Amino acid sequence: MKSIHFTIAGLASFLAVTSHAAEFESMKSALENALGKPTKVFKKKYAVGGTEYDLYYSKDDKGNPTKFASVQTAVFKPDCTHTWVIGMSAKPEVTVDEIRVVEMKCVKATEPARKESFLSQFKGKKVADIKSLDKSIDPVATATYTGIYTTDAVKRSLELASQFKP
DSSP, X not given: OOOEEEOHHHHHHHSOOOTTSEESSOHHHHHHHHTTSOSOEEEEEEEETTEEEEEEEEEOXXXXXXXXXXXXXXXXXXXXXXXXXXXXXXSSSOEEEEEEEEEESSHHHHGGGGSHHHHGGGTTOBGGGGGGHHHHSOOOTXXXXXXXXXXXXXXXXXXXXXXXXX
């Protein structure tokens, strides 16, 4: 599989945020922060559950991945959307470092799911935690579906990063 490299600024122009949604952080900023502010970003595609996703990553001087990032979006019918950037360490094993909320439509109902008290539950989760993740995360009372979709986004991101091959 051929990898592609580009700048974060170039990437941000390709990833538009849903209109009429509250943007909390630009895609450019979320990816830069999740990847440790690299000068170059690389991307590969992998499938999870039959759907292809982009896996972004930064490299060290020897060409080994240091950080991974996955852009995940959920659509709540009829028209609510959320977009997250899931940042992960590559070594010693794939581990969730952070979840950056890029945008949310229908923000008022889902505001608690943006809080650190909810998002911090995912920090340190590894590929081995995927099967038990649903039971290990405390839900958000007023944002049940947001909690479920955030958990699903983290699970997909871990599975995606676990497929990485240089």
